[in-house]
Amino acid sequence: MNYKRLLLCLLTGYTLASTSASAYQELQPPHEYDKVSKELVEMLEAIHYNRPHIDDAISEKAFDYYIDSLDPSKSFFLKSDIDKLSQYKDSFDDALRNGDTQVAYTIYNLFLERLEKRLTSLQSKLPEMVKGFNFELDESFNADPEARKWATTEAELDDYWRKRLKNRALTLKLNGENQDKIISILEKRYKNQLKQVDQTNATDVFQTFANSVTAALDPHTTYFAPRASEAFNINMSLSLEGIGAVLQMDDDYTKVVRLIPGGPAATQSDLSPNDRIIAVGQEGKPMIDVVGMRLDDVVDMIRGERDTTVKLEIAPSKGDTQASKTISIVRKKVKLEDQSAKKEIVEIERDGEKYKVGVITLPTFYSDFAAIQAGEKNYKSSTRDTKKLIEELRKEDISALILDLRNNGGGSLQEANALAGLFIPSGPTVQIRDQSGRVTPLGDLDKSIAYSGPMAVLVNRMSASASEIVAGALQDYGRALILGNQTFGKGTVQVLQDLDKGQLKVTQAKFYRISGESTQHKGVMPDIIFPSLIDKKAIGESALKNPLPWDKIHETRYPIYWNMPAYLPILEPRHEARMAKDPNFIAINEQIAEFKKQEYMYRNISLNEKTRIKQREENKANDLKRENERRKALGLDLLTSVEDIKPVEEDTYAKEASEILLDFIATNQMAQAQAKKKTAQN
Structure with a gap:
């Protein structure tokens, strides 16, 4: 037995095995995961980008993440519980390294005791409480857990729960539910939450504990127990029918993390990141409240047969967040053609003349690997499709080109390099630094250029990873104006490693621009900013906990084709003036x-x-x-x-980007004319 763990248990007054007569079932470490625990430490210390030593400093961070994963809304633990449990702050590293994770279960079992007591008591009082709510009183409820502190007394926590319940009851009442239905819905929600806890097994707790340690390293390093690993691989292959959305638990709600480009949710509805799913309904059947339900159960309800309809009641992240709305989405498999590059032409009239600006929208960086392996010559890829569309647009006599990478979350690194190469002669596009400090430049070897004229790249906060590589490279080369918003800031590379049980997704390298600047955390800053409805404080790498920092390495050698910053003093005021009138x-x-x-x-x-x-x-x-x-x-x-x-309309941004490009062309022509005039005079 780990002596340090035993001593901590004695110090805190908690026993390793409970003799309580409570109805809940205490969980104990599954010893078949002792080997996995040791493997995790060895692998993290050997191949993680930072080459960390899993020590007390990491343990203290992991402790905070573990507590937050159990009780994110500060709804069950009291401050006195946290103070006592803080004795375990320095034991997480030893627990993982020694393959003895009892500390995680000691903490979890106390949480389980607090949760069951709270929710059981709440359920018994709920009808009486709802009937007694006075909605004429002037009082308010703080729904932001980040702004809350741990309650110091049971009475303080009771008052928090009273207001929390009152808020949910009032929201349901304003949505047209009568008192009996409100009581029924709320009772079902807390039954769901208790059921979720009852269904939590020792492996789930191990996964949560392991991920509190990985979260102390960076937000993208994650351990997947076997069931979670299977779900992760399904999401990566997009092989099941669904709505094309990545979901995660947020307190007792299922929250939308991001939408898959070209997927049903992105193309059929106004579902947005950070929206919370309240209920799920099948075609012709009543809605089922899913607040408090396990994430995998909610996902199973949303998935279904192709071409069938699923209804979602959501609490939107924007606007009136206390009002819900119901949307319908037809399930589809996300196909390659749904994510393919598309083109359009924006026409701008100036001084009696019409100008055409081509727009190529690229939802993701894709390549049909199956077709490539089968030896097919005409396989689809983002680079080949974009090149073909450029050729078609050039026949339309376009004056400039816009590459729209908004909401493009990345994809194939090879495709990103090749696509950037369509606009520059051969040269580097990105640098990759591994955990040993070795820097490897990657780039395009094809000297041909598909388009050499004026261009812009449209980006937003959801443009990530490979999108940031392309935008950063074209900005560094001076090949394109970058328009829109600060990008996501996902500048790290993860690899999957098999363990004795499950898989480890571990951060192993970092992306750097050819200028030497990392895309990590900071992302790509636009040359000209557009207003955005996406809140960068809520979405993006900097919004995640414990992201790896931005830094810089040596730049590579590369030419600069246009000195874009020199044009900005002319372009920006004109852009601002147009927006003020638009x-x-x-x-x-x-x-x-x-x-x-x-x-x-x-x-x-x-x-x-x-x-x-x-x-x-x-x-x-x-x-x-x-x-x-x-x-x-x-x-x-x-x-x-x-x-x-x-x-x-989305073309608002494309139209303004076209105006900026025409300003750029006019300014450039004027500068060239002045230079010729000056040369002639000399």
């Missing part, structure tokens, strides 16, 4: 201001029914007014209902 951009900026206001309200949710109704009606009136002002300015028919509002 009805679409005016509406977007007003919407951003409204979201920031809602963010404050999330931390101060009113529990007064009249106040909430007033806020909801004001939000609807403001949304309708904003949309009708936009439509009036554009000469469109006005709307009478907020439900008829559709997202602002």
Whole structure:
């Protein structure tokens, strides 16, 4: 037995095995995972990018992550529990290294005791509490766990739960549910949560514990127990029918992390990252509340046969976050053609002349590996498809080109290098630094260029990984203006390693631009910024816990084709002036201001029914007014209902990017004319 662990148990007053008569079943370490535990330490110390030594410093971070994974909303533990459990801060490293993870189960079993006591008590009192709620009182509820501190007394925690329950009851009431239905829904939610805990097994706890240690290294290093490993591999291959969304647990809610480009959710609905799923329904059947349900069970409900419809009731991350809405999505398998590059032409009129700007939208960096292995000559790839579309656009006599990488989360590194090579002669596009410090430049060896004219790359906060490599390379070469928003900042490389049981996804290398700057954490900063509805504080590498830092290595040798920063003093003011008059951009900026206001309200949710109704009606009136002002300015028919509002057209950004490119062309021509004139005079 680990002496350090035994001593800590004695210090905290907790026993290694419970003699409690409680109904819950204590969990104990599965000894078949003792070997996995030791393997994890060996592998992390050997191949993780930072070559860490799993010591007390990492253990202390892991302790905090473990507590947060168990009780993220600070709903069950008291401060006195945390103070006592803090005696274990320095024992996580020893537990993993020695293959004796009892400490994780001692902490978990206390959490289980607190949770069962709380939820069992709540269920017995719930009908009486709901019937006794006075929605005329002026009080508020803070729903932001980051702003909360651990309750110091049971009475303080009781009051938090009272307000939490009252908020959920009021939300359901405002959504049209009667008192009996409200009680039924809430009882089901807490039964789900208890059921979720009952279904948690020793392997689940081991996985949570192991991932508290990996999270102390970086957010992308993750241990997958066998069932989770299977689900991860399914998601990577996209081989099951679903909605094309990556989901994770957030307290007792299922939250949308990101949408798969070209997938059903991205193309059929207005589902967004950070939206929370409240209920799931099958075609022709009633909705089932999924708050408190296990993530894998929710995923199983969302998956289904191709071409069938699934209904989702969601609490949106933007706008009125206390109101829910129901959306329908037809299940499809995400096919390669759904993610293929597409082209369009934006026409801009200036001084009586019409100019054409080509736009190529690339949702992901793809390659049909099966077709390549089969020896097919005409296999699909993002580079080949983009090159073909460029040839078609050049026949249309375009003046400039836009590569739209918004919402492109990455894909094949080989394709990213080849695609960047369509716009430059052969040369490096990215540098990769491994855990030994060795730097390997990668690039394009093909000297041919598909397009050498003026171009821009559109990016946003969801542009990640391979997208950032392409955008960063074209910015460094001075080949393209980068327009939009700061990108995600995913500048690390992960590999999958098999373990005795399950798999380890471990960060093993880091991406660097040819300028030497990392894309990690910082991402790619645009030359000219566009307004965005995506909150970079909530989404992106910097929004994750414990991301690897930005840094810089030596630059490589590369030419600069256009000195883009020299053009910005002319291009930026014109861009700002156009946006100030453009009805679409005016509406977007007003919407951003409204979201920031809602963010404050999330931390101060009113529990007064009249106040909430007033806020909801004001939000609807403001949304309708904003949309009708936009439509009036554009000469469109006005709307009478907020439900008829559709997202602002995506081509707003492409149109403004086209205007910027035409400004660039005009400025460049003027500079060349002045240079010729000066040369002639000399």
